[in-house]
Amino acid sequence: MSEAREMQNNVLLSVTELRTWFELKRWGFLRAGYVKAVDGISFRIRLGEAVTIVGESGSGKTTLLRTILGLAQPVAGEIIFDGRKMDGQNPEDLAWLRSNVGFVQQDPYGALAPFMTVSRILNEPLTINKVEEGEQEQRIRAVLEEVRLIPVEDFLHKFPHMLSGGQQQRLVIARAMILRPKLIVADEPVSMLDASVRVEILELIGRIQKAHNLSVIYITHDLSSVRYFSERVFIMYAAKMVEQTDVKEVVRNPLHPYTQALLNAIPDPEPENAGRFRDIPPGEPPSLINPPSGCRFHPRCPHIIKGLCDKDEPPDFEPTPGHFVECWLYK
Amino acid sequence: MEPQTEPVTGNPADSTTRNGPLLQVEDIRLYFRATNGVVRAVEDVSFELRSGGSLAIIGESGCGKTSLARAILRLLPRNVDTYTGRVFLNGTDVMQFSEERFRRDVRWVKISMVSQAAMNSLNPVLKVGHQVAEPLLLDHRATKQEAMARAEEVFRIVGVPPAFLERYAFELSGGMRQRAIIAMALVASPVLVILDEPTSALDVLTQANIMNALKKIKKELGLSFIFITHDIATSSELADEVICMYAGQLVEHSSAEVFYRQALHPYARKLMASVPTLHVEKKPEFITGEPPSLLNPPQGCRFAARCPERFERCQEEPPLFTRGDAWVKCWLYERS
Numbered sequence: 001m002s003e004a005r006e007m008q009n010n011v012l013l014s015v016t017e018l019r020t021w022f023e024l025k026r027w028g029f030l031r032a033g034y035v036k037a038v039d040g041i042s043f044r045i046r047l048g049e050a051v052t053i054v055g056e057s058g059s060g061k062t063t064l065l066r067t068i069l070g071l072a073q074p075v076a077g078e079i080i081f082d083g084r085k086m087d088g089q090n091p092e093d094l095a096w097l098r099s100n101v102g103f104v105q106q107d108p109y110g111a112l113a114p115f116m117t118v119s120r121i122l123n124e125p126l127t128i129n130k131v132e133e134g135e136q137e138q139r140i141r142a143v144l145e146e147v148r149l150i151p152v153e154d155f156l157h158k159f160p161h162m163l164s165g166g167q168q169q170r171l172v173i174a175r176a177m178i179l180r181p182k183l184i185v186a187d188e189p190v191s192m193l194d195a196s197v198r199v200e201i202l203e204l205i206g207r208i209q210k211a212h213n214l215s216v217i218y219i220t221h222d223l224s225s226v227r228y229f230s231e232r233v234f235i236m237y238a239a240k241m242v243e244q245t246d247v248k249e250v251v252r253n254p255l256h257p258y259t260q261a262l263l264n265a266i267p268d269p270e271p272e273n274a275g276r277f278r279d280i281p282p283g284e285p286p287s288l289i290n291p292p293s294g295c296r297f298h299p300r301c302p303h304i305i306k307g308l309c310d311k312d313e314p315p316d317f318e319p320t321p322g323h324f325v326e327c328w329l330y331k
Numbered sequence: 332m333e334p335q336t337e338p339v340t341g342n343p344a345d346s347t348t349r350n351g352p353l354l355q356v357e358d359i360r361l362y363f364r365a366t367n368g369v370v371r372a373v374e375d376v377s378f379e380l381r382s383g384g385s386l387a388i389i390g391e392s393g394c395g396k397t398s399l400a401r402a403i404l405r406l407l408p409r410n411v412d413t414y415t416g417r418v419f420l421n422g423t424d425v426m427q428f429s430e431e432r433f434r435r436d437v438r439w440v441k442i443s444m445v446s447q448a449a450m451n452s453l454n455p456v457l458k459v460g461h462q463v464a465e466p467l468l469l470d471h472r473a474t475k476q477e478a479m480a481r482a483e484e485v486f487r488i489v490g491v492p493p494a495f496l497e498r499y500a501f502e503l504s505g506g507m508r509q510r511a512i513i514a515m516a517l518v519a520s521p522v523l524v525i526l527d528e529p530t531s532a533l534d535v536l537t538q539a540n541i542m543n544a545l546k547k548i549k550k551e552l553g554l555s556f557i558f559i560t561h562d563i564a565t566s567s568e569l570a571d572e573v574i575c576m577y578a579g580q581l582v583e584h585s586s587a588e589v590f591y592r593q594a595l596h597p598y599a600r601k602l603m604a605s606v607p608t609l610h611v612e613k614k615p616e617f618i619t620g621e622p623p624s625l626l627n628p629p630q631g632c633r634f635a636a637r638c639p640e641r642f643e644r645c646q647e648e649p650p651l652f653t654r655g656d657a658w659v660k661c662w663l664y665e666r667s
Contacts, residue, residue: 056534057505164621165392194391195563196605196618203617221535224564224609251609265539266564268608271587273567274385277546280539284504 011080012182012215013045013068018077020060020067024289036288037063038074039239047182050209050216052226052247054262055236058285061219064236065185068217069101070094082182099129102176104186104205108168112160118144118171119156125179139178146211147174147204166197170204177208184209185217190225202229224266227251235259238285238296245323255325257281257301295328303329353382353555354403354523359416361395361402368626369412372398374579376416380572382522385549385556387570387587389563389602393622395579396559397447400525403557404444405433421522439466443516444525448532450508453500460486460496463515472519485514488552490544506537510544517548525557530565542568563606567591575599578622578633585657595659598634632662 021034037060055061066072079086105111122140147170190198235243243256281300298309317330361373373395464478489510530538573590575583583596604616620637635645644662652664
C-alpha cells in the first residue's frame with residue numbers, strides 16, 4: 001500500500017483517457033465530423049523519468065504533446081501535472097504550467113527569432129516570469145555553460161543564423177532549461193540534424209536530465225535512437241497508444257503486431273540488406289476522421305482474429321508486469 | 332541500349348566515345364557564386380557505375396551530394412561559377428551536348444531523377460496519370476493513348492493501383508504520391524535513375540515498402556540507381572557500392588561489403604559509428620567539431636581538423652589511394 005502511495009507521490013504527469021478532437025467544418029459552419037488526433041490515451045510519468053513516444057507522422061504524437069502543453073483543447077480526459085489538474089482554461093494555471101515545462105522544438109532555426117541575439121532570446125522568458133534583474137545575467141551564463149555553448153562571451157551577442165544547426169539546437173535546449181522546469185518535452189529534437197551531431201544532442205539532453213532529475217518526454221519516429229535515451233517507450237498508432245513498455249523489452253520482445261512491423265522495417269547498416277526484401281504489412285495508417293472499427297491496425301495486421309479484432313476495440317492487456325499492449329492476441 | 336545516333340556537336344577529333352561502364356564521371360567540379368565568395372560545392376569528383384549497379388552517395392548535409400547529382404543531370408541554378416568535368420553515358424561524352432540536345436536525348440530519357448520531397452511538387456490541378464505520362468508527350472515521343480498505357484504499366488511496377496491514374500495529388504497518401512513520382516522517373520524507360528532522398532519524408536513502414544518496390548524494380552528491370560541519402564541505415568538497403576563525400580570531395584568509394592563492415596576513411600568510420608543501431612547493442616559516437624566552410628576550405632585534408640588519426644602528412648591534400656577495389660582519400664593508405 002505504502003509503495004503504491006510512494007508511486008503516486010512520485011508521479012509528475014498523469015494523463016487519463018485523453019481525447020483531443022478537431023472539428024471539421026464544411027462551408028464554414030456545417031459540422032462535417034472530427035479528426036480524432038488523440039483518442040483515449042492514458043499514461044503516467046514519474047519525476048526524473050525519461051520516456052519516448054514513438055509514432056509515425058499523423059499518429060497524434062505531436063497533438064498529444066500540444067494538449068499537454070495547453071496549446072490544444074482536449075474534448076475529454078484529465079491531465080494532472082505535479083498534483084494540479086489542468087483544464088486549459090485558467091490563464092494562471094497555464095502560465096504556471098508553461099514555466100514548469102520546457103519545450104524543445106523540432107526545427108531549431110524556425111524556433112528562434114532571427115532578429116534576437118542569444119542573450120535576448122534567453123532573457124525573454126526570465127523577464128516574462130519576473131526573475132530579478134540581478135539574477136538574469138547569471139542564469140543565462142549558467143545555462144549556456146550547461147549546454148556547452150562556451151566560451152559564453154562569444155555567443156551572447158550572436159544571432160541564430162551565425163550558429164550551426166547543432167549550436168542552434170543547444171540554444172533551444174538552453175531556452176527550455178532557463179526557467180528550471182520539472183519536465184522537458186522534446187518534439188523530434190534531432191530529426192533536422194546530421195547523423196554525427198544527433199548523438200551529441202541526445203547525450204546532452206540525457207546529461208541535463210540526470211543532473212537536474214528532470215522528467216523528459218522525447219517524441220520521435222526513429223525507434224533506433226530510443227534505446228540510448230530513455231527507460232520507457234510508448235508506441236502510438238492512429239491516435240492510440242498501442243504498447244507501453246521498457247526500452248530493452250521492446251527490442252527483445254515486442255508484442256503488438258505494429259511494433260513488430262516497425263522493428264522489422266528499421267534496417268541496421270549491413271551490406272546484406274540490399275539483397276533481401278522486408279516483410280512489411282501493406283497499406284498505410286487509417287484516416288483519423290473515420291478510423292476502422294475495432295483495433296485500428298486490423299486491416300493491415302497479419303495476425304487478425306476475424307470477428308473480434310474488426311469489431312471490438314482491444315483494452316490494455318498486461319501480459320508481463322509493466323508491459324501494456326492493446327491487442328486481442330494477449331487477452 | 333541503343334547508341335547515340337546523331338553525330339556529336341563539336342570537334343570530331345575529340346575522343347567522345349569509348350567502351351566501358353554505363354556512367355563515367357570524371358573530375359566534376361561545380362562552384363557557385365555567393366554574396367561573400369565562391370562556394371566550392373563539388374570538387375573534382377570521379378567515379379564509374381556499371382550497368383545494373385546501384386551506388387549510394389552518402390554524407391552530411393552540405394557535403395555536395397545533391398549538387399553532384401544535379402551536375403550530372405545539368406539541373407543547375409543560375410549562380411553557377413564553374414562547371415567542368417566530363418560525364419560519359421554509355422561511352423558518349425554528354426557534357427559536350429548542347430543544352431537542347433541534352434534535354435532531348437539525355438535528361439529524363441536516359442537519366443531521370445526523383446528529387447527530395449518531390450511528392451509535394453505534384454501539380455494539384457492535373458490528374459496524376461497525366462503528370463506521369465507527360466514526359467512521353469513532350470517532343471511527340473508517343474501518342475496520348477500510348478503514353479497513358481505506359482503510365483499504367485509503370486504504376487503497376489511501383490505498386491499503385493491503375494485506378495489512381497484518374498486521381499488528383501491531394502487524393503493520394505504520401506506513400507502513394509512518392510510512388511507516383513518514382514513512376515514518373517521510370518516512364519520514359521531510362522537506364523539510370525538518380526534518387527535524391529527518396530524516402531526521407533516518409534514514415535518508417537511506408538519507407539520500407541518503397542525500398543521493397545525499388546529493390547524489385549532493380550531486380551526485374553535491371554535499372555541502375557544512384558541513391559543519395561544522409562540516412563546511412565537506409566542507404567544499405569539499395570547499395571552495392573558506396574561513395575562517401577565530405578566537404579565537397581569524394582573521400583571514399585568502396586563496395587557495400589567493405590563500407591558497411593569496416594569503412595576505410597577515418598571520416599566514414601566515424602560516420603558509421605554515429606549511426607544508432609536497433610538490433611545490435613552498440614553505443615553511438617559523435618564527431619566533434621563541424622565540417623569546414625566551402626567558401627574557404629582548409630589546405631590539406633579537409634577532415635584533418637576533426638580527425639583522430641591525423642599526422643604531419645595531413646597538411647597536404649591527399650590523392651585517392653587504392654586499397655583493393657576501393658579508393659580512399661587519406662594519407663593513411665599511402666603505402667598499401
